[in-house]
Amino acid sequence: MPQRKGRLVNLRPGVLLALLLAAGLLCVLAGVLVGSTGWADLQDEGMSVILWEIRLPRSLGAWWAGALLGMAGAISQGLFRNPLADPYLLGSASGAQLAVAITLAFVGVSAQHASLLADVGLTGIAFVGTLIGVGLTLVLARGVEQTLRLLLAGVVVGVVLNALTGLATLWAPDILRAMQAFLLGNTGLLGWSSVSVMAASGALALIIGLLASPALDALTLGEATAASLGVRMPLVRLLLIFAFALATGAAVAQTGIVAFVGLVAPHLVRAACPTLHGRLILLSAAAGGALLLAADVLARALVRPQELPVGLVTALLGGVYLLVLMHRRGTPKR
Template identity: 35%
Template sequence: MLAFLSIAMVVIISLSLGPRYIPVVTLIDIFRSGDGSSTASFIVLDSRLPRTLLGLICGAALGVAGALMQAVTRNPLADPGILGVNAGAAFSMTLAAGLFGVQAIDAYIWAAFAGAVVVSLLVFLLAGGNKPGSSAAASPIRLVLAGVAVSAVLAGIGSSITLINPQAFDVMRVWAVGSLAGRDMHVVAAIAPFIAAGLAVALLVAPSLNAISLGEDLARSVGANIALTYSLSVVAVTLLAGATTAAIGPIGFVGLMVPHAVRWLVGPDQRKIILLTLIAGPVLLLAADVLGRLILRPGELEAGIVSAFVGAPVLILLARRKQARGL
């Protein structure tokens, strides 16, 4: 109950606070009447509502993607970026902006998502995902090594293109920070189906992740299909982190910190971790977004910067607690 109250409160705060304060009574009138002619209605319906919805679905996606990666790799400090999702999205965006002059977010969101999917599949194949019968197929260590290697190569190539093309640099500079601002309902509608599918797959594999956390040998002895669990987890992380990164940029610490904190609260049961992360992730991301609006008002500090600034010390404190160190 407390979790649902927290998310309801942060949604109301997100719709109300900003350079201009919108009272709750006014919010009720706006949604009741549907009148978009007033200034307050324009602010709420065209600006704050899309970014609030993005905060909800992207926060949930990042949190669950982080929980999956931490469970699969059995590393409580693993991050969705390990699969090369961020690197693939960034590289594809660099090509779209630098070579084809893409500027509109509705256009480059598809390029970024395509890059995230392609690179994630490449990492999975390099890690042995094309050998489902092998005991070492797509193992956690192989996934990490392949992801780091591919990410490093793409980051180097992408940086070279960005530095020699000012147009690409301008687009990447805004996107790479990570922000919910400037997105409309078209972006929400574009990524929502992918995130919904990713969350469904994550909930499906959660029971198997509990068995894998005990070790692969014991997981096999209780009938868990390890290769299938790894494969479905990669699919879920690709859908969740890929769509989110394409829409709002590579926001860090949400996928890293939220599952870590939730695990400290509810224990190692992956089903409980994923369910609570669905709520805690949006709360953190929306709180960071609102705080960014208030710190430099009437200007704005991007949510990616705020989440990193707040998340780093909190994560350090959590990591130092013995109860939160292991899965």
């Protein structure tokens, strides 16, 4: 059987899942032991608090955020039958950043407003903004009947909401630094509550994705063929949009906007192990978790004692991977 062009390796789904989970476990261990100040001193009595209350939830939270984005990327690419679709396609990221910008502009970022921001909850506001962005896309697309209309509506909503975010930052330039942390991704504030929220959201989104995976498999043959096989496309689209909007919203609300993870993770899985959508969604979640957590460890280790924004690291790694992939597929055979 001819080797598929662009394939990295050829692994069984179970083997690949075990490798990805093992890589994630190693990255969790590295995330606990490695910080911006160097390796953890396990003989220090005060270090146990740092390890269990700061580094461990941060590492697990980074894994869950990456898993949510990887899962959402696999669902969106299958739903739109487009390998370039990502979790932010329907205006979710634009809605989140606009909601955060408006909140910061009205509340302020000075020390006297810190307690109010804590009470308001920027993570909750970002999550609501994500849902509003997706909701506006659905309204503009007049439902979920047409895939092309959904895509165009998502682009329009994203452009308009990004413009409004720019206006908010021009109106209140003091929020630029706080917005930068959100736009470039930040895992430094993840705690046990963040882990529990993302785990619950991820479990629900995964269940919906797995239940709808046969419909995604049928959709690869075309919408007409899928409909002839008994797939109720409007209901399936609505459920899948809810699933990847929930996963994306939970991740963005906790870590800000992290680039490329949701786009690259499904590509890596397909290159290593082409499979049906049920396994693809699960494997993409494991790949996304390992990718974001590895990027987070690198972000802490590269410029110690400073930390790079994790979104910069994922953007660099993802951009390099896609360039290599494009070069490999574009190189003519001799």
